[in-house]
Amino acid sequence: MTTPGTDESETPSAAHMHDRPGASATEPSHDAGVVGASGFTNDAGQTTLMGAARAYVAKVRGGEPGALPAVFGLVVLLIVFSQLSKVFLTTGNLANLPGQAGPTILIGMGVVFVLLVGEIDLSAGTAGGVCAMLMALVATNGGNLNGAVKGGSYWAVVIVVIAGLAVAVWQRLWPATTIIALGLIVVLTHLGGHIWIAMFLAISAGTAIGCITGYLVARVGIPSFVVTLAFFLAWQGVIISFAGKGGAISMGQFYPVIALAHRNVNPTGGWVIFAIFVGGYGAYTLIRSIRRRAEGLAAEPLSLVLVRFGVLAAVGIFVVVFLNRNRQVNKAATPVIGMPWIVPLVLVLLVAMTLLLTKTAFGRYLYAVGGNAEAARRAGIDVRRMRIAAFAISSTLAAFGGLALASYNGGVALDIGGGNTLLYAVGAAVVGGTSLFGGRGRIRDALLGGIVISLIPNGLGLKVNINAAYLYIITGAFLLLAAAADAFGRRRQSV
Amino acid sequence: MADTPILALRGINKSFGAIQVLHDVDFNVYPGEVMALVGDNGAGKSTLVKCVGGIYGIDSGEFFFANQPVDLHSPRDAAAHGIEIVYQDLALCDNLDIVQNMFLGRELRRPLIRALDESAMERRSRETLTSLSVRTVASVRQLVSSLSGGQRQTVAIAKAVLWNNKVVLLDEPTAALGVAQTRQVLDLVRRLADNGLGVVLISHNMNDVMEVADRITALYLGRIAAEVKKADVTYSQVVELITAGRSGNIGLQPATAAESA
Numbered sequence: 013m014t015t016p017g018t019d020e021s022e023t024p025s026a027a028h029m030h031d032r033p034g035a036s037a038t039e040p041s042h043d044a045g046v047v048g049a050s051g052f053t054n055d056a057g058q059t060t061l062m063g064a065a066r067a068y069v070a071k072v073r074g075g076e077p078g079a080l081p082a083v084f085g086l087v088v089l090l091i092v093f094s095q096l097s098k099v100f101l102t103t104g105n106l107a108n109l110p111g112q113a114g115p116t117i118l119i120g121m122g123v124v125f126v127l128l129v130g131e132i133d134l135s136a137g138t139a140g141g142v143c144a145m146l147m148a149l150v151a152t153n154g155g156n157l158n159g160a161v162k163g164g165s166y167w168a169v170v171i172v173v174i175a176g177l178a179v180a181v182w183q184r185l186w187p188a189t190t191i192i193a194l195g196l197i198v199v200l201t202h203l204g205g206h207i208w209i210a211m212f213l214a215i216s217a218g219t220a221i222g223c224i225t226g227y228l229v230a231r232v233g234i235p236s237f238v239v240t241l242a243f244f245l246a247w248q249g250v251i252i253s254f255a256g257k258g259g260a261i262s263m264g265q266f267y268p269v270i271a272l273a274h275r276n277v278n279p280t281g282g283w284v285i286f287a288i289f290v291g292g293y294g295a296y297t298l299i300r301s302i303r304r305r306a307e308g309l310a311a312e313p314l315s316l317v318l319v320r321f322g323v324l325a326a327v328g329i330f331v332v333v334f335l336n337r338n339r340q341v342n343k344a345a346t347p348v349i350g351m352p353w354i355v356p357l358v359l360v361l362l363v364a365m366t367l368l369l370t371k372t373a374f375g376r377y378l379y380a381v382g383g384n385a386e387a388a389r390r391a392g393i394d395v396r397r398m399r400i401a402a403f404a405i406s407s408t409l410a411a412f413g414g415l416a417l418a419s420y421n422g423g424v425a426l427d428i429g430g431g432n433t434l435l436y437a438v439g440a441a442v443v444g445g446t447s448l449f450g451g452r453g454r455i456r457d458a459l460l461g462g463i464v465i466s467l468i469p470n471g472l473g474l475k476v477n478i479n480a481a482y483l484y485i486i487t488g489a490f491l492l493l494a495a496a497a498d499a500f501g502r503r504r505q506s507v
Numbered sequence: 508m509a510d511t512p513i514l515a516l517r518g519i520n521k522s523f524g525a526i527q528v529l530h531d532v533d534f535n536v537y538p539g540e541v542m543a544l545v546g547d548n549g550a551g552k553s554t555l556v557k558c559v560g561g562i563y564g565i566d567s568g569e570f571f572f573a574n575q576p577v578d579l580h581s582p583r584d585a586a587a588h589g590i591e592i593v594y595q596d597l598a599l600c601d602n603l604d605i606v607q608n609m610f611l612g613r614e615l616r617r618p619l620i621r622a623l624d625e626s627a628m629e630r631r632s633r634e635t636l637t638s639l640s641v642r643t644v645a646s647v648r649q650l651v652s653s654l655s656g657g658q659r660q661t662v663a664i665a666k667a668v669l670w671n672n673k674v675v676l677l678d679e680p681t682a683a684l685g686v687a688q689t690r691q692v693l694d695l696v697r698r699l700a701d702n703g704l705g706v707v708l709i710s711h712n713m714n715d716v717m718e719v720a721d722r723i724t725a726l727y728l729g730r731i732a733a734e735v736k737k738a739d740v741t742y743s744q745v746v747e748l749i750t751a752g753r754s755g756n757i758g759l760q761p762a763t764a765a766e767s768a
Contacts, residue, residue, distance in 0.1 A: 307630075392612040
């Protein structure tokens, strides 16, 4: 009697539960809350592609346009220029783009770091120029910088490098310390006769310059706008002074330098690079999504990961195929095929710097300093050290940009890194989606923005009858639009 | 009294130049209780908190943590003893998400490669918020810029709890909040104490104080007017302590000060 009795007493309650789906739905979720995470309804992430799309639209509307303005600008420019000139969409033309955009992208990547902490680096262009000039001088003088420039200038270089080293040691920036110390050895021992070592010296000089800039901004407390404006002017003078009576220095005999913009990876190598970067990205995002979902953490839907990977792979395949076509005008001559060496260089730095920003505490602190310096300070972060580090990284990447400039121009001219170089780099970062107000930005912004910014002169250059005035006006308009999107985004977020 | 304070200040003096802001201040925080620190503007509440937090050095006086004398010279000292301050202006980074803010400066890293351990951080953030019964946050991966004032306060308080702190000082946690959000935060304050922490609540809002506090310390022009149990005083007595430094037989009268605790 008892057993059926209990059965009967339980059955109605179960039926009752079934009659009220609302109640039964609440119960388990409440239990789950005790075990793990019930309050966080969105933490499983958007599970469908549509959900992810809606979330993305909401994000854009909420003031985070991300890469959208850059991609939009890219599409518009491609359409307009392809209508303007039949040559525009040929491999012969667009294969020049990596060489043209390379310096802007590399300097722009550095500028992203400085913008992230809420500062500005106007000197990155000419600092990169100084670095390239140093490389050219030591490379063409068998490593003897003392013989290449007047003794006073030589010791000025040594003192600057030692000052940078001192800042790096004092602020415990160990990677910077290592790079600068090795550079100092190269300068003092006249080892820079080998072109690879000379190129390293340029990078090292960039790091030293950045440490000094950062010290003046973060420790002395001079606004970065003023410090870097002063250096922007001063480095131009240093370049001219170093060149002396010799004027521009040709780098034609140095293959590794020229190769960046003017020599190409062979087609097979191009596919290997494609496989490593696109495949690596796809594998990483896929594994991350699956693993995080298994752990019950916020994860992207698999479909989104696959769609994104598909789009990236399609673009990548198209670019590799496009660049692997022969663009030699004289079909009888040696074919010109493959991607310029600057493409893998940019990709390596893109991945390395992105990992630095997103996977390390160091990168997290950079964002924190830009988002709320006071909060960062209270969290025990050495805000001034982070600022110095940002400038050090900026100038280091600017040195890479200087090398790319030297490569594209075939040598180091007296105006290297001057003029619009820096402004285009800042423009690239901003067009790509990096905020001028600090705290928001990614390394890929410089890549996307740099392509957009460099596409304008590339396309307009094909129409000989178009006045150079349009170049500046159109570039300016793009920059203004991008900055407006940034400001608009911030206003949306603060509401 | 059965309870011994987890944190005790004895005879704290603090001057800024010629102006003495704190006069021989004694202050106690008891584990598992909410101690409200009340006083008018300029009474020295914020200064006292910053002395405890190691942001300001003291001129004279002693700190005792769990009956042991300790030095609090820097925010790091305070953090090392498990003392956490949730400041009025929150000190959160808008451009980072909840997990990133909660672990800011103390990120968990994977062994060997030293990369950030996002999974562990996300899991622990969620556990902490769950343990505080926070149910108002949709995702721990939301940017702080998208949170309401109450949610931000919740995150800031949860951040203080995450690190197994012994003492949490909350500086005006409800000042900028609406009714419902104030309710959430006060519940949270109560739960902190119920979890065994010593909680200091600084507030101008007497309703909040009377509702959530176990004890009340009133500061009057840099001096301790009284430390009383909430059950022993009325709303108007507390207001008198704040505005006049004394109320009837409690407050700044040498003869009666001793029995007030």
